[in-house]
Amino acid sequence: MITNRPAESTHKGIQLLMPIIEVGNLSKIYRTQKRLPGLAGAVQGLFNRQYTEVRAVDGVSFNIEEGELVGFLGPNGAGKTTTLKMLSGILYPTSGTARVMGFTPSERKNEYRRQFALVMGQKNQLWWDLPAQESLFLNKEIYGVSDADYKETLEEMTELLQVKHLLGIMVRELSLGERMKFELIASLLHRPRVLFLDEPTIGLDVVAQKNIREFIKDYNRRTKTTILLTSHYMNDIQALCDRVVVINHGKKIFDGRLEAVVERFSQAKLITVAFKNGGVSPEQLAAFGKVLENTKVKAVLQVPREEVKKASNEILSRFDVDDINIEEVPIEEVIEKVFKGGESS
Amino acid sequence: MADFKKYLRLTALMMKNCLVREMQFKANFLVRLFTEMMWLVMQFIYIGVMYGQTGQIAGWTLWEMVVLAGTNYVISQLFEALFYDNCMRLIDQIRQGDLDFNLVKPINTQFLVSLRYTDYASIVNSSVGIGVVLFALGKLGIGVTAGGMVLFAALVANSILIYYSILFILSVWTFWIGRSNNLMELYWQFGQFSRYPGEIYPWLLRRLLQTLIPMLIVSNVPAGVLIHKLQGGLILYGFTLGAVFLALTAWIWQAGLKHYRSASS
């Protein structure tokens, strides 16, 4: 059993009021060399270089409370991973502040590093040519985990993730999903208070994705570990996170409950109408909004939010309706649209 | 002290892991032994050809030269066993963004990246070098005292750290210049300077090789101790230099990390 950690507030009263992660106006600007195309450009670059600035993260602020499981949502290159790396102390911020558990990550104090963990779906920390257990044991020693704790944690996690029988197998012979499970275990051996997960399910098959998702959810619930997760699979975010922070082009564009994303970014709702005796011509329906689907028995309309009530009343009165249903636009579509169009507001 | 013990234990653990890993590639291991031996033989052919033409080179007789070559071999092999691979890998790790996991561990990151891989073939080879040195000393009729042995061992360790410092600093440059594989070749080319007696070089170059690029300190001092061909001051100087270089690595490492980009591949 993974025990709940006594709240940090016991020894410092003030901390009770403070969020566990505080990010204020955080920015990371990269300077990259401008390359002219072709060989001539390369030769020119040898002597005279020009640089462009890339604002990977641009003035992002948010707070996270202890025990929260927050999703970081954004398209590739939005700045999710860069933010996570700054919080892990891997990258130095160009400007702004980040504080995690009262530490400044870029100082990379050992006390800080003992209390968080980072899992990256695209990079691995396990030794390729050794059984996974050797890497786990090395981590145990690095983090100074006691033998008893190590044994207990290992036992429990390998049980939960169903990889106990694979401990002695060379890492290079494991499947991607199995490797990811061991990556998770390796990162959780020291029972971090804060866990950063960067695309933990990337490239995995559906079953493995689900396994890992369930494990994370369960782990957060039981241990109250604060988790910040990035993923570009909407399924991950939907299954795990109540709260999401959406960033695009390095800027935060939304922070709140997942469902609120729809209210915030979608100006329309969907009205589904089931007809009793045959359909209605598209021209008739077009008066209410965009017709997404229209058959003899059913039609789907996208109607501006503020006209939904009026439209539905009129549909009911004008046509021979069997059933009518009003829904939000699916969250994936909303998000996709937001990312495609940049900042929609 | 507890910290020191922990680091010692981690070093042992990583070395054990490498041994387990190496056991899977036994054939590879044997060939490595063979190749390194050939390298040594080739050096001796070179020395042999030269001494075939003259009785002494810059005041060094054949067997004195062999002591120097052997000592240099021991040092370079031990350096390569412990650090060379790690320095080379460091370049790629910096460039490809694979330092991430090292940076989040609650431990000295320089330690972690510097000692991760051990090359066992080179360790075995270094013992061949010791054999060569002992054989040449026998030919010269020089005995070694216990005190001389300890001093020699300490100087060898010091030389390895100087090598390490230089190579480490060169690899850390990757943070700034993006790629430094060619820079790493410097190891082999600097290495040339340490293979021969300092006496062959003109004054200015010799001083340069004793200070900024201390390749003569690395080999000539430990070998000089064995064959009593040394001014005493150089020993103390060598140790001081080692300490300064090592301190420099820590400083540059910290400075370099600020430029780490953590590219995701």
Add this chain to the structure above:
Amino acid sequence: MTTSISTTAAARKSPLHKYWVILSTRTQEDMAYRANYVFGAIFRFLPLVTMIFLWFAVYAGRGMAPINGMTFKDMIVYNTLMYIARGFSSVPGTMSDISKDIKDGQLNRYLIKPMDYFGYQVMYRLAHKLVFWYIALLTFPFVFWFMSLSGHYFTHWPSFWEWLSFIVSLAIAFCIGIQFCFVIGTLAFWFLEISTFLFVVMMLEFFMSGQLIPLNILPQAMHRVLFLSPFGYEGYWPCMILMGKVPQDQLLPVLGRGLLWTGIFYGIVRMMWKAGLKRYSAVGG
């Protein structure tokens, strides 16, 4: 989008155009890391420094008497020219890259493309060499200028035929050098782990090409054998030709043997490649 347009345009231009694209891409890759390159070019000459002083000490020990016709100055010129010769004959990374391609199944990537794998390799390496030669062109005059300034090392001005033979011998050096790499790299079809073997081969090449010691000052028996090997063409022969140490009437026979070796290597490469591919597809990459 842009790539597909440019490849079709390239295809229309000439069958060789794709190789040019490969070549220039690789050069750009190298140029992108400026400092790396500059350092590489400069420090290449460091071993020369040790070598000069070491040989000076050796010659001083014997009253500057020549060794088997090689004076101290000859020795220095030989070792300097060796940089040029090896600049043509050594193509670092070729052996290991080919063996890696074969082992990791990367070869499939090339096999499905309408081009010859070795043609691709030659272009790819040529690109690397091109930058090296370009930088050598900038640095070598200084080295030679410095050498003639500091002690008139060059005592022999090569004749027209010697210049011509030198240039031909450099072409032979490149052909033998790269084809030898192909032979060794292709061994990966049959042997799983050859990286260490590569090292042995490179060392032998280092010795047998005369890079370590001029072949003609080695013990008699050794140098007779080495005269017959193809490796002399990777270093020893070009140097000796330009230094006027090969008699006029021997120039043609020497070059002729070199060309013969080039042809033999070509045959071996093709044969091994054919047999290797058969095995490759049988095992299934």
